[in-house]
Amino acid sequence: MWTWFHRLASPPTFYRFAERLAPWLLVAGLALIGAGVWQGLFVAPADYQQGDAFRIIYVHVPAAALSLSVYTAMSVAGAVALIWRMKLAEVAVVTAAPIGASFTALALVTGMLWGKPTWGAYWVWDARLTSELVLLFLYLGVIGLHQAYSDPRTAARACAWLALVGVVNVPIVHYSVQWWNSLHQGSTLLSAEAITNPKMAPSMLKPLLMSMAGSYLFFGAVWLRRMQNGVLLRERRSKWVREIGLPAWPADVPNGRPLSGGPGTARRGDRA
């Protein structure tokens, strides 16, 4: 298990592994999302209270779940990057942030769209909405910090530190906001149970589980692809990248700056 893990951490091995895995994840993910959304929209019955408006959960709930899962995955990668100085983990941190931010933004927007017909307002200072907004800021912090440094390793490791401190912060924010909210008398109707509506009919639940699983697979595919790009950019001067034979590689640009201004070159001797 450990030797396998170590081998996978070497950029060329990872690249080939991802090359094979990503298409499968993408196809399976999109198929599941498609089936889930189709069933959710056309097969599942309308909610007796919310009518058709509830159907947005087939996008909203997977997005919200992923916004948290991606952050957790990112901070685990951050810990690995800081403890074992693993280059692949550094790439993983940096590439996860924009995906996580997108899911968070999607969860916020769908939540607001859902809120208008059910609560009568786009935005309510509800515990979940507020902590989701804070989460979005955490993601934006990681993205911004990455762009503030020109050295790709320094940038990635700074992001890893932020992700680690942030992951301690997320549950604290969540509980603080919940406590804060409970002080308001009026908003108890919007408690967590009422939103997620845990007792669901199977015909409603099945499509949800499908689109949820599909979203995780889709995230896996996108993350792998982004990591492949990140690894290629960093390693663009090494032998194995040239052997892959990608045309017109920016390594030929004078003084080695990539045209896109993205992450920089390989450094020899890093824990691969």
Next chain:
Amino acid sequence: MSRLEVHQLVVSRGDRVVLDGLSFAVSAGEVLHILGRNGAGKTSLLEVLCGLRRADSGRIDPQPEGRALHWIGHKNALNPALSATENLAFWAALNGATLADPRAALAAVGLHKGQLTRPAAQLSTGQKRRAALARLVAAPRPWWFLDEPLAGLDIEGLALFAELLGRHAAGGGAVLVTSHQPLPGVVPGLRHLDLDRAA
């Protein structure tokens, strides 16, 4: 620690590999004058040896401990609001020592009276450099890492520096120094390391 060996050191700055497999050794009693064009990696080398910068690969055997080395970089480590005396006393305290007389060390590098009490911002470039060099006098340490120590020094300052360097090498200390000009005076145990040629 009487010998420092560097094996196959690789250091990069941002996008660029500045040192690509550098190996050399320095022993006690030697002064290693490190040469090279701008951007050859002189400063990066000293920073790695002091533990301020990570090497990408290679071995430093043994890595000098903080309390065994003096580091004088491009910047003088003088807070502009504090006087030379206060800066030196702080530096000593940072390293767990209290200086009985910081003024003596400053006098040894030719700083006197008003120059000791005035905020460092009001000192000239050469005077600030001298105040930094006073650390070498204030605490005896076997390893000196000096990055362009001659910058801004006048003729008298150069002579002072030559004397410090000679005394340290003769007393069994080791010095790694970068400089674009030849080191002043007769330096015992002088050797050269040309980074342009080593690469």
Next chain:
Amino acid sequence: MSAVVAVFQRELRIALRRRAEWAQPLVFYGIVALLFPLGIAPESPALKVFAPTIIWVGALLAALLGVERLFRGDLDDGSLEQMLIADVPLALLIAAKLAAQWLLTAAPLVIASPLLGLGLGLDAGPVMVLFWSLLLGTPTLIFTGGFAAALTVGAPRAGMMLPILVLPLMTPAVIFGGGAVRAAVSGLPPDAPLYFLGALLALSLTLLPMAAAGALRNALG
């Protein structure tokens, strides 16, 4: 230990020589607290409702102002390199710097808070809660800001980043701080949020200097 004391004393000494620079957050804070009543009608009960928020958000902004140049000077003049090399754990030196920063920029604000609270129409009971909440909460703000400053010190363009980094990390302290006072105003016991503030304080004092030390070494190496 003497190194930690030396860092602390040096910060105070520098601040004493550069009064204008260090007084800026305080003046800013005073202006915020003064302008709010002018913006709201003077006899409006809204003022009393908003008082805890005004004071807490003012404290947050003041902390943010001061913390931005926490490491900048030492980086520019080379002192930071000497601190990195010194034979003392960097986290302790950072903690000493932050403690001095708290004493300089936040402590006066804590001391002035009862006056501000009374001025904004709070009663004696909530004013005491306000004082305690600031006493427990401002170190958390300063230490969080210190961590963010350490993250960005190596990046020349990162000054603008600081508020974005700091905002999500400071949210809990503001919620519990403002919440304690609001609880007191509405006659509820403020103990729970104060205890939460204490827990946050313990977390920040122990973990953040270490994280800041790691971030600082990374930013410069």
